[in-house]
Amino acid sequence: MSRGPAIQAEGLGKRYVIPSGGGRHDSFRSALTTGVNSLFKRRTANSGKTDFWALRDTSFEIAHGENVGVIGLNGAGKSTLLKILSRITEPTTGRAVIDGRIGALLEVGTGFHIELTGRENIFLYGSILGMKREEVTRKFDAIVDFAGIPQHLDTPVKRYSSGMYVRLAFAVAAHLEPEILFLDEVLAVGDLGFQRKCIEFAKNLQKRDATILFVSHNMFSIKTMCDRVIYMRKGQIHYDGPVDAGIEIYEQDCRLGALTRPGDAKPADWPLFITGCDVFDDDGETKTIFDVGETMHIRLAYEVRKAVAHPNFMVSIVRSDSVTVCTYSTETDGVDLGTIPEDGVLQLDLPPLRLVAEMYAIKITVREKGFGPILCEQIGTTFHVRDALLDINFGVFHEPGEWRVGGTVSSARRLPGAAAKAATLTSTGT
Amino acid sequence: MPNYDRGIVLEMETSLNSPSGIGIESTRSVIIIRPRQGLFDLDLMAVWRYRELLYFLVWRDLKVRYAQAALGAAWAVVQPIFAVLIFTVVFGMFARVPSEGYPYAVFAFAGVLPWTYFAEAARRGALGLVGDANLVRKIYFPRLIVPLANVLAPLVDFAVAFVVFLGVMLWYGIAPTWKLLMVLPLLGVTLSLSLAISLWMAPINVRFRDITHTIPFLLQIWMYGSPIVYPLSMVPEQWRTLYSLNPMVGVIEGFRWSLLGKGSLDLFSLGVSVVIIAVALVAGLIFFRDSERTFADII
Numbered sequence: 029m030s031r032g033p034a035i036q037a038e039g040l041g042k043r044y045v046i047p048s049g050g051g052r053h054d055s056f057r058s059a060l061t062t063g064v065n066s067l068f069k070r071r072t073a074n075s076g077k078t079d080f081w082a083l084r085d086t087s088f089e090i091a092h093g094e095n096v097g098v099i100g101l102n103g104a105g106k107s108t109l110l111k112i113l114s115r116i117t118e119p120t121t122g123r124a125v126i127d128g129r130i131g132a133l134l135e136v137g138t139g140f141h142i143e144l145t146g147r148e149n150i151f152l153y154g155s156i157l158g159m160k161r162e163e164v165t166r167k168f169d170a171i172v173d174f175a176g177i178p179q180h181l182d183t184p185v186k187r188y189s190s191g192m193y194v195r196l197a198f199a200v201a202a203h204l205e206p207e208i209l210f211l212d213e214v215l216a217v218g219d220l221g222f223q224r225k226c227i228e229f230a231k232n233l234q235k236r237d238a239t240i241l242f243v244s245h246n247m248f249s250i251k252t253m254c255d256r257v258i259y260m261r262k263g264q265i266h267y268d269g270p271v272d273a274g275i276e277i278y279e280q281d282c283r284l285g286a287l288t289r290p291g292d293a294k295p296a297d298w299p300l301f302i303t304g305c306d307v308f309d310d311d312g313e314t315k316t317i318f319d320v321g322e323t324m325h326i327r328l329a330y331e332v333r334k335a336v337a338h339p340n341f342m343v344s345i346v347r348s349d350s351v352t353v354c355t356y357s358t359e360t361d362g363v364d365l366g367t368i369p370e371d372g373v374l375q376l377d378l379p380p381l382r383l384v385a386e387m388y389a390i391k392i393t394v395r396e397k398g399f400g401p402i403l404c405e406q407i408g409t410t411f412h413v414r415d416a417l418l419d420i421n422f423g424v425f426h427e428p429g430e431w432r433v434g435g436t437v438s439s440a441r442r443l444p445g446a447a448a449k450a451a452t453l454t455s456t457g458t
Numbered sequence: 459m460p461n462y463d464r465g466i467v468l469e470m471e472t473s474l475n476s477p478s479g480i481g482i483e484s485t486r487s488v489i490i491i492r493p494r495q496g497l498f499d500l501d502l503m504a505v506w507r508y509r510e511l512l513y514f515l516v517w518r519d520l521k522v523r524y525a526q527a528a529l530g531a532a533w534a535v536v537q538p539i540f541a542v543l544i545f546t547v548v549f550g551m552f553a554r555v556p557s558e559g560y561p562y563a564v565f566a567f568a569g570v571l572p573w574t575y576f577a578e579a580a581r582r583g584a585l586g587l588v589g590d591a592n593l594v595r596k597i598y599f600p601r602l603i604v605p606l607a608n609v610l611a612p613l614v615d616f617a618v619a620f621v622v623f624l625g626v627m628l629w630y631g632i633a634p635t636w637k638l639l640m641v642l643p644l645l646g647v648t649l650s651l652s653l654a655i656s657l658w659m660a661p662i663n664v665r666f667r668d669i670t671h672t673i674p675f676l677l678q679i680w681m682y683g684s685p686i687v688y689p690l691s692m693v694p695e696q697w698r699t700l701y702s703l704n705p706m707v708g709v710i711e712g713f714r715w716s717l718l719g720k721g722s723l724d725l726f727s728l729g730v731s732v733v734i735i736a737v738a739l740v741a742g743l744i745f746f747r748d749s750e751r752t753f754a755d756i757i
Binding site: 044111112113114115116117118119120121122123124125126127128129130132134135138139141143144148151152155156157158160161 | 487488489490491492493494510511513514517518521522525592593594595596597598599751752754755
């Protein structure tokens with residue numbers, strides 16, 4: 029193919045002007061008073077306004093048929109980039125040339141009207157996504173089939189469950205056949221089954237040589253879908269290249285700023301902080317990818333601001349879709365740490381991993397004696413579990429079972445490495 | 459699938475001579491994204507390419523409005539009929555406002571008919587963009603589509619009310635004349651005015667929601683500043699020219715002439731209306747397109 033690149037961006041930048049003094053001018057009055065004031069006051073350069081570059085000097089080229097993941101922390105400019113490329117907002121600087129029919133899915137179901145029926149919404153949403161009426165008519169049966177809700181087709185969408193709503197919306201979106209697709213991570217908010225459909229949709233497009241630009245926080249999806257990754261940091265491209273190396277740099281960066289605090293906790297009040305969270309295997313080697321059946325060890329380092337009596341350390345493993353799959357607790361394991369007066373280290377030795385292949389995060393919560401008030405709550409490292417067969421289609425975790433065929437025990441597949449080891453948990457405090 | 463290849467050609471904004479490499483790629487589209495240059499980059503072709511979306515937005519408006527109402531499209535006439543009734547009682551019977559020799563009800567209805575359409579279209583056009591904030595934030599399409607759809611949808615109400623008006627006219631024994639055909643161009647002028655107002659007000663409303671509260675009350679003042687409940691002849695002669703600067707004056711007088719068929723068309727005030735509307739519309743287009751770039755960021 030002697031075509032140019034599918035997407036060519038040169039020096040793209042987006043500046044937002046934030047009026048200082050709290051918020052934007054929402055009412056005439058404030059705008060008028062500021063306007064009148066500025067008539068009488070000498071204008072100082074850029075007075076009262078702060079510039080914020082959400083995206084700066086971003087250049088890249090994406091060839092036809094390439095699948096590129098865009099990663100980065102919140103506010104790194106990923107969504108701004110996608111919004112510019114899908115022409116929702118205009119860049120402040122630079123230019124981009126896009127060669128091919130664009131499909132942009134920044135959110136599923138935007139434009140659905142709850143008063144309209146499923147059938148009517150299929151047409152409305154189709155046209156919003158840029159399909160012709162004739163095209164929607166042609167694909168109508170396939171869309172209904174995909175959504176799997178034929179009996180509710182003439183019910184107003186407001187009576188749908190949220191699951192049905194998303195399924196219908198996605199069914200329409202999945203029949204969009206763009207040459208260039210922009211996918212935002214908001215697509216990944218659904219349940220795992222839904223995410224799976226998203227990935228299948230993207231894979232189908234890949235087969236047809238579509239170009240995909242995919243924003244996600246889920247390294248697992250990025251690894252499955254993309255052959256190149258762009259890592260954005262502070263509005264600029266920090267890395268652009270092969271996926272594994274990119275994710276490594278990203279995860280390295282995440283670890284530097286690791287142990288983030290969820291929610292609106294006020295860390296200053298905490299008597300205790302987790303200052304380190306290391307994940308390593310039996311050989312003491314720190315790593316982030318484990319095979320099913322491998323043994324994982326988690327070492328927590330903590331800092332004590334105020335002596336705490338009988339704290340309960342809890343380590344939760346949270347799957348990428350925010351499901352807490354299990355929680356280990358010194359309380360339930362009958363370990364009493366006594367009063368911890370100063371900084372120390374605590375190690376948790378997990379039984380062989382039975383979790384299926386996915387991405388997980390480690391959440392650390394420290395509570396007062398028993399399951400009392402929270403003293404400290406932080407998110408530590410993330411890790412991946414890898415297996416050729418055992419993925420979420422097998423459930424949350426996998427255990428070998430014993431089968432009796434005609435009275436004789438005959439074992440089926442065994443967890444690799446699991447047989448030898450007894451599943452015990454030990455906790456040691458220092 | 460050659461069919462499908464033309465499917466979303468409406469996605470393209472700027473077509474260039476792209477390398478015509480392979481045979482099947484006959485309808486290649488290349489889009490260039492850059493900061494807009496100049497105020498006059500109106501790109502009205504994009505609106506044409508998105509005409510199906512325009513159709514569906516109008517269709518959605520109508521469906522949503524009438525699907526859930528027990529009286530359905532009857533609501534389109536309830537409002538103007540009640541207005542006419544109230545005006546007939548208050549201004550026709552109590553205040554004895556002259557009505558150019560017609561029964562007051564018919565006289566008022568001939569003014570209420572275009573006014574109701576205008577007010578509804580302008581109101582919806584000014585407020586509609588904010589109502590579709592979600593679309594603006596997450597989907598690309600020429601933003602002009604939204605105010606366009608907003609001023610087109612009430613045409614259906616107008617059509618229903620128009621039929622009722624004809625009934626009332628015949629009831630009073632007034633026969634329509636050939637001038638009735640002039641309703642169409644006059645309606646076009648009215649639509650243009652409501653679109654012009656929408657193009658000015660919608661972007662301001664994106665930034666300042668005050669418009670949401672201002673529009674209904676501005677429209678009410680405007681109504682009494684237009685010859686709806688009283689004839690143009692009641693306006694003192696020396697104020698007449700100034701009064702005609704209100705573009706709705708020419709429009710409503712035009713409608714009365716066309717609907718009731720008597721007298722001659724006041725070409726001066728209609729001409730003034732058309733000129734004012736044309737200027738406001740073109741300037742509105744430029745203003746709207748210029749504001750459009752920040753819609754997604756601030757809406």
